[in-house]
Every structure is written in C-alpha cells, then in structure tokens.
Amino acid sequence: MANSRQYTDEELIQRVWDVEEIKKLIHKRVIYIANEMRKEELNDLWVQDPEHKKTASFGRNTGYYTGMDAIYDYYVVHHQNEREEQLKKLHAANPAIADIPQNLHIGCLSSHPVSTGLVELAGDGKTAKGLWYAIAQETEAQPDGTGKALWMPEKIAVDFVKENDDWKIWHIVVSTDLVSEAGEDYSEQEVYHNYETNPVDVEFGTPTIAKLIHNTDFNWWDNYPPMPEAYETFSDAVSYGPEGYVRPALYGLDSKEGRNFR
C-alpha cells in the first residue's frame, strides 16, 4: 500500500468493499449508456450534493462542461435534440419509420464497455479515482437505410466522492483516441484530426471550458487523463476536473512522432 496509514481490519475490508462498489458503479454506467438512460445516469450515478453538483465536470478531448446544469444541457438535452433531428431525417427518407417517441434512438447502438480498471481510494476514504479503457462503438441509422458504425476506443477517467455512504461520479474525462468507421482501415484516415467533422467533437459542441486536452494528432501518449496515483486526500492538483489539467510535457509537433508518422 502506497499510503502510510495503518488501517484496522474493519477499515481494510471497508476499503476493499468501496473499490468493489466503485467498479460496480462504473459498470452500471456502461449499461445506462447502452440503454440511452442519460438522464437517469445523472440522477442515479452522479453527485447529488449541491456543492459537488456545482463543481462536477464532464471532459472530452476538446474541453469540459462544468456544473451539473451545463452537463445536463450537453449530455441530455442536446443529445435528445440531436436524436429527434435524426429521427426526422429517417422519417423523411422512409415514411415507414414513424416520427413518434417510441422510435427515438431507432437504429442507434452505443456500447462503451470498460476494462483494465485501475482504482485508487484516497487514504481518508472520502474520494477515489479510477481509470478504465473502453473499446467503444457508436452506431447510428442513416437515411439510406444503413447504420454508420464507428469504433471509438477511449480512456475513461473518473473522480468519485462518497455521499451518504454511496459512491457518486463527480468528474469524468472521456478521452477518445480514435474514431474510425467499422469495416474501414483506420491507418488510412486523415493525418490531422479534423475538429469540424470529427463526430465526437461535433457532438460535444462548445463546452464551458473549451481547450484541447487530449491531442490525438501526436499525443496518444500525452498522459491525459493521467493514471491515478495513491493519494491521501482530494485536492485540485489530483482532480480530473479542469483545475487538475496539466499540459503534457510532450506536446504536439515537439513530440516528433505519433499518428501516421512514417
């Protein structure tokens, strides 16, 4: 154990159990995403304490939404609007697909199963940090009757906080390493990332704090979000929220190698 505390047997088993509960929480999120239960995810799995809600954040490659209201607008409202627009297009192309609520998400499939779990529980037991990898995919029906299936391998980094004996998601960073259509050769995609057309960036929109935090042109190995290390108590310095972002030492062209470097 990296921290220097001495724990009683009761404390140790509680810590073991806490890590199990944290893993279970993030596994539930996988199912909520597959079920298109984004609103329920924010209600059931994310922080509810007013102070935590203010400082909650959702990061992707191009920045962070901060505060649960902004997260809700992006993650639930914007997504719902996008899906309603998509259904209208499907209906226009094929009237047999009725534009009714039951058909929302028709032809959509989102799978973000996590593996390679790495969880560090704070020495004080009040917070925890976790990092997972997901060979994710998202598929959406197209007006031509096909589905556009995209591989989206990604790191998922999470700060958890305990509220009334339950673990909750506080800060999350989903850093997508690659977006590539299934059945295509991903080594043949554009050399430089196109932020105007990349579906993850387009879907993420303009966050509260817009800045490039994971650069896939050259920095698959930029170590953001970083691996959690053993820690005693939570602070901004270790946060997966925007306050914890540190510009990587090897950044952009300075790294001299990376995607499609030949």
Next chain:
Amino acid sequence: MGKTYSTEELVSRWEDQRYMKNLMGKYANCVILNKEHEIFDRFWSKKEENLCLSFNDGAYKGAEAIKAYYEAEYRRNDLVAHLLQKRFPEKLGSLSDEELYGIGPFKVKPMSCPIIEIAEDHQTAKGLWYCQGAYNKVEGCGPVARWTWGYFAVDFTYEDDEWKIFNLMYVNDIDCICGQSWGKEEKPYPPLPEFQELADFKYPEYSVKKTIRLLYAPDRVLTKAPEIPVPYRTFAETFSYGIC
C-alpha cells in the same frame, strides 16, 4: 446497499462475488477450449428444477434440454475437426480422434463490467456481464470469424457450499463478420462443398422458440440490455433471467 453488513459478512460476500466472477471466467475458458460438454456438470445447479439457458432466438428449459444443447456443441466441434481432417489430410490425417478434437473452432467470450448482487438471504445471486466476444467458427462457407457483442445475465443458486447457475441468458446485439460493418448488409462467404455438412447441422429444438433479443439492425428500436441486478432480499422478490 439496503442492508448493513458486519465486517465478517462483508468479507464473506466479497468472496462470494469473487467466486461468481471466477465461475464465469471458467465458463468462458471451457468455451474457448471447446469443452462445452463439461459445462453442465461443472457449473449448473443439480437441485433447481426450472433451469433455463437462453439465446437471442430461444431458450432451453430443464436439465435435459440444456445438457442436450451442450452435447450438440460437442458433436459439432467433433464434426468440424473431422471435416478439417478430410480437407487437410497432409497436416491432420494421422491424428487420432482424441488428438483431433478441438481443432477449428475458437470461441472467445471475455466478460467484463460485472454487476453482481447477492440476496440478503444468501440463497441466490444475480450477475450481469458485458461480452465483447468473437467466434472463429467453421461454417458451411468454411472458416469465418465473427464479432459478437452482447451480455451474459445469470442467476446463481447456493447449494452444497458452492454457487451454481440456474438461469443463464447469453444474448448479442452484434453478430457480424469481422472486418465488416454491422451497420451494413453482411457480405457472406460462398458455401464450400467440403463443409456442406455444417450448413446442415442442427442444434436441438428450443424448448421455447421466441425472439428474446433482436440483433442490431438500422431499423431496430431501442433495445435495452438485460435488467441490471438490484439489491434484493429473496429471489421471490426480484426478477428472473429465466424465460417463460
């Protein structure tokens, strides 16, 4: 968590979870090793009467039907190996039946994202896993590799100090040829006469033949995952992964 447990109980329940994760790990390894014919004896309940093994398009109910399914997998593995022996006599012709068995199929069902709940009365438990699997089978068109993405949803019962399966649902969203898009029409490989027997191979009829889960298609409506286990007191007070 509804009930508060003592330290000793927490340790015990942690070990129970570990046992069930290991059980499903062993199950997946039996599938990889083409030892489906050992699965029933090793992992299924011998005391529960209403056992159920279900897939996307039907369910086997009861011990005899479930055993018959696993035995069919064994027979199919055996048939594949013999067809390959005929096709590649220079490599496989001298192998005995025992040496030959297992050549051909490579079915990988790695399970992740476990969500396990143990009943307060400790008589049953429920588990849900995600499975980004693949199977590399020999079919009527010869060898073909397919991606299979879906769920294992399992009810366990505690008997003779061990956890055993009494309902197992294995359902997929994706079952498509590797390298192709599951969003587009599949481009099947042409049949090969030397593997025609496999196209004709039949598994036992389901006890319950019905669509339990449709595979993904661009016109499939939102299809939710098998239900997430939630804390419960007794099995009678929660849902079942068995199929009626």
